[in-house]
Amino acid sequence: MFFVDTVEVPGLGNRSYLAGGARTAVAVDPPRDIDRVIAAAARSGVRISHVVETHLHNDYVSGGLDLARVTGAAYLVPADARVSFERTPVRDGDTTVVDPAAGLLLRALATPGHTPHHTAYVLEEHGAPVAVFTGGSLLIGTVGRPDLVEPRLTARLARAQHASAHRLADTLPDGTAVLPTHGFGSFCSSATATDGGGTIGAQKSSNEALIHDVDRFVADLLAGLDDVPAYYTHMGPANAAGPAPVDLAPPASADADEIAARLAAGEWVVDLRNRVAFAAGHVAGSYNFEADGQLATYLAWLIPWGRPVTLLGESAGQLAAAQRELVRVGIDRPAAAATGGPAAWLREGEAPASFPRAVFDDLARIHPREGVVVLDVRRTTERAGGFVPGSVHLPVHTLHRRLGEIPAGQVWVHCASGMRAAVAASLLDATGRDVVAVDDVFRADRPW
Structure with missing residues (x-):
């Protein structure tokens, strides 16, 4: 018998996995805070014998190197990934025994697309595939985005994603569980994940990469790509250099x-x-x-x-x-x-700052009005589905660099549901702007 435990990282829209038998287990794409993975192994009473990476991650700092050091596990990394530390290089077709007594092994499948070196791992029990850890290749209903490595490679990697998705679908039985790292809100996903089902068979009828021919798939994928989070620039180099162990000790107190x-x-x-x-x-x-x-x-x-x-x-x-x-x-x-x-x-004598909150009904009653600026801080792809007429569009991740582009007046700022509007309102309030945070769900069908 085998088990697969999921380690959720909801803030980043990712998942890590611990899979094994009665004695030993493998950790797949572990997060930086490795204590959660170690705790999962302790609950199952297993030793972590292997740590594997599907690719060098662009959206988070991996805990793989540190976890391998702490547990003494072998650290498996795709052979073509350029790293500055000792690891076990993995190539297409390589197999790794996870738990001999349970008949568990991992089989590496080259699945380029999200990165050129991306590798999926098929978990086999007594020679039969039971699950595949797909990292950033085949996700639930979509695939990992191909534009995070080098702009000149994007179109080529998009085609590789299509081929890799089909390789997985053609190689594995329909009942094989699909266990991706990305796609649960991660910006590494090329589109929003669907509820099509987490097996190879279910993906054949619901995943855009498996439904459409390569030309349509690539055209749709490239057209739907949105901005890449700026911090991604720093994640790949950190993972290639070998991240330092985490220090979660409380920081110094500030008065x-x-x-x-x-x-x-x-x-x-x-x-x-x-x-x-x-x-x-x-x-x-x-x-x-x-x-x-x-x-x-x-x-x-x-x-x-x-x-x-x-x-x-x-x-x-x-x-x-x-x-x-x-x-x-x-x-x-x-x-x-x-x-x-x-x-x-606050120091003695200082008063707290504040600003009002509102809902879209409040905005409808005063818009348009002279001296009122409506600021939409959603992403470009969101705005394409509808917007408040006359609103200024500055995605929240660009706002701190473009404050000078906001016209004079009272700024009513909104997003899709309120969270990003609150961030934006705080940025504006810090500069002394008169701001109202619209804390409400945006509806494209609202008559203005």
């Missing part, structure tokens, strides 16, 4: 004077509280990235890389969870942190 000094020095002070609480009262100049939102993705996307960050949270637990999220994208050590609320974070 009100230190918070003010860090703001004055141009550092980022990030308030992790929910957007309702932030709008009601916050430290002037701080930014709101909700701990329960896509914290790592959007903070890492917007912050100038390497800029010190101080975290403000409601509790030590909220700070610890945020710190764990951030190490996964290479923001390793907050400069400082504080808990509580504005009363504890």
Whole structure:
């Protein structure tokens, strides 16, 4: 008998896996915070004998090298991936015994497309395929995006994705479980994942790569690609160099004077509280990235890389969870942190800043009106499905560089559901703009 445990990384839209038998197991594409994988192995009573990577990741810092060091496991990395550390190179067709007693082995299948060296791993039990770890190749209903390596390779890699998806579908039985790393909200996915089913057979009738011919598939895929998160630039090199072990020790505590000094020095002070609480009262100049939102993705996307960050949270637990999220994208050590609320974070005599919240019905009552600017911070592909007439469009990840493009007036900022609008409102509020955060679900069919 075999097992497969899933280690969810929802903030990044990824999954890692631990698969094995009664004694030993393999970890697939582990996150940077390896203690979660080690805990999963302990719960199953197995030793991690192998750690494998499907590719050098562009969207997060891998925990694979550190996990292999800590556990003594063999570290399997595609042979053509250029890395600066010792590893076991894997080539197409290579097999690795995972648990001899359970008859479990991994078979490597070259599946280029997401990267040129991408490799999927078929888990076989007594010679029969039972699951395939597809990384960023065949996802649920879609494939991994092919434009993260080099722009000149994008079209070629898109065609390779189509061929790799068909190789998996043609090679494996319909009942084989498809277990991708990306595609659960990850920006490494070329499109939104569907509910077509997690087996090879189900994907044959629902996955765009397996339904369409290569020319239509490539044309649709390339047309649907949106901006790449800026921090991706730093992930591949970090993984190739060999990431350092994680340090999750609590950061130094900051009092009100230190918070003010860090703001004055141009550092980022990030308030992790929910957007309702932030709008009601916050430290002037701080930014709101909700701990329960896509914290790592959007903070890492917007912050100038390497800029010190101080975290403000409601509790030590909220700070610890945020710190764990951030190490996964290479923001390793907050400069400082504080808990509580504005009363504890403001110096004596200072008052909290605030701004109003609204819904789209409120906006409809005053739009259009002279002196009111409607700012849409959704991505370009989202706006293509409908928008508020006369609105200014600046995707949230570009906003901090384009503040000068926003016309004068009171800015009503919206996204699709409120989270990114809150980020944008905090950026605008920090510059002294008169801002209203529209905290509501956007409907393209609303009459304006």
